[in-house]
Amino acid sequence: MNKLKLATVWLGGCSGCHMSFLDLDEWLFDLATQVDLVYSPFADIKEYPEGVDVVLVEGAVANEDNLELIKKVRDRSSILVSFGDCAVTGNVTAMRNPLGDTESVLQRCYMEAADIQNQIPHEPGIVPTLLETVQPVHAMVPVDVYLPGCPPDANRIRAALEPLLAGATLNLTGEQIRFG
Amino acid sequence: MAVKTLTINDRLISARESQTILDAAKDAGIPIPTLCHLEGVSDVGACRLCLVEIAGSNKLQPACVTKVAEGMEIQTNSDRLQKYRRTIIELLFAEGNHICSVCVSNGNCELQNLAVEMGMDHVSLAYQFPQRKVDLSHDRFGIDHNRCVLCTRCVRVCDEIEGAHTWDMAGRGHNSHVITDLNQPWGNSNSCTSCGKCMMACPTGAIFAQGSTVGEMIKERSKLEFITTARKNREWLF
Numbered sequence: 001m002n003k004l005k006l007a008t009v010w011l012g013g014c015s016g017c018h019m020s021f022l023d024l025d026e027w028l029f030d031l032a033t034q035v036d037l038v039y040s041p042f043a044d045i046k047e048y049p050e051g052v053d054v055v056l057v058e059g060a061v062a063n064e065d066n067l068e069l070i071k072k073v074r075d076r077s078s079i080l081v082s083f084g085d086c087a088v089t090g091n092v093t094a095m096r097n098p099l100g101d102t103e104s105v106l107q108r109c110y111m112e113a114a115d116i117q118n119q120i121p122h123e124p125g126i127v128p129t130l131l132e133t134v135q136p137v138h139a140m141v142p143v144d145v146y147l148p149g150c151p152p153d154a155n156r157i158r159a160a161l162e163p164l165l166a167g168a169t170l171n172l173t174g175e176q177i178r179f180g
Numbered sequence: 181m182a183v184k185t186l187t188i189n190d191r192l193i194s195a196r197e198s199q200t201i202l203d204a205a206k207d208a209g210i211p212i213p214t215l216c217h218l219e220g221v222s223d224v225g226a227c228r229l230c231l232v233e234i235a236g237s238n239k240l241q242p243a244c245v246t247k248v249a250e251g252m253e254i255q256t257n258s259d260r261l262q263k264y265r266r267t268i269i270e271l272l273f274a275e276g277n278h279i280c281s282v283c284v285s286n287g288n289c290e291l292q293n294l295a296v297e298m299g300m301d302h303v304s305l306a307y308q309f310p311q312r313k314v315d316l317s318h319d320r321f322g323i324d325h326n327r328c329v330l331c332t333r334c335v336r337v338c339d340e341i342e343g344a345h346t347w348d349m350a351g352r353g354h355n356s357h358v359i360t361d362l363n364q365p366w367g368n369s370n371s372c373t374s375c376g377k378c379m380m381a382c383p384t385g386a387i388f389a390q391g392s393t394v395g396e397m398i399k400e401r402s403k404l405e406f407i408t409t410a411r412k413n414r415e416w417l418f
Contacts, residue, residue, distance in 0.1 A: 082302065085280070085281055088301070089302070089303065091279060092281060094307070094309065095277070095279060095282075097309035098309050098310060098312070100311075133309065138302060138304075143302070146301040146302045148302070150280070173299060177295075177301040178280075178292065178295075178296050179280040179281070179292060179295065180286040180287065180395075
């Protein structure tokens, strides 16, 4: 039997959800026997592969790189899990939205709030262009499972992953869906 | 006092004629979700979470401001009501800027609790990301309008319990917001007694004690309950 192809993706977020994933501790050994990790910040793989079974997506969609990647991820994955509050709600990543357009955001962050070397970063091809507003993942592509929390703790991640490993799609309920 | 008999969720109950559906249900141990309701102050039916179905009427009625009547047949938890309630909570989350992870009331918030209760694992409506202000001009308290759900509990508790009426509403539609005095900074308010009842009454992290950080703001309700219970039972009339 082929192993389930698992991927994790890091968009506009702090990587705290990935840290929480590592908190799964010894269960990671069990997980490793059941899946092939085919794309992840934990692995040095450059291109998001075809035919991914389950993908955990951390972070909100904040810039053009995020948008391009999430579209590719959706096209090439069966079950997309919105992983953590930034992916599910926009969360802290989306706190820039009330500031207005990207120009206002850049002015605020890199000019007004900077202590030294006030300048707006401009490196085409290296620093991706910001989207006008940060959006949760499901505002951009269809999402199959929501896994909220900032970060979702290891038990919650396991509760979401275990049914997926068994081939079922299960939505979390009760305290497992509390934001924050 | 006349007694009315009615059914709630097909259960026969009796209630005093002065009671609301919400009170009668509570006495019968039947939970109805609420947000703008606060024990001891008047009800305004603002949040619509306590809407119930009454047989013979297509119109849903808020349980907190609808009196019981003889022979009423009430449903409090139909599929339709559950769907509407989840939508109401989603609307509240989409309308303001509710970021639980960085909120003083994270883990102690009635809005957050209701989201869990309604099974809201995400908000399917478009977030509005409104521009709202934070007023930290008061010595002891602050108000973050991003977290306000316009329940008006602060307005009612200040008017009816403290008797100060510092708080009120201003604006219409998505510009609606609570104000202190005639829309002056809270710290400049002449009517505010700094009693803190608005903070105790606030269901979210909108009104908070200065200096509290993420998850630290636990709304102490026992003082409010003490006062409202004493008033209700007329314990202070000699």
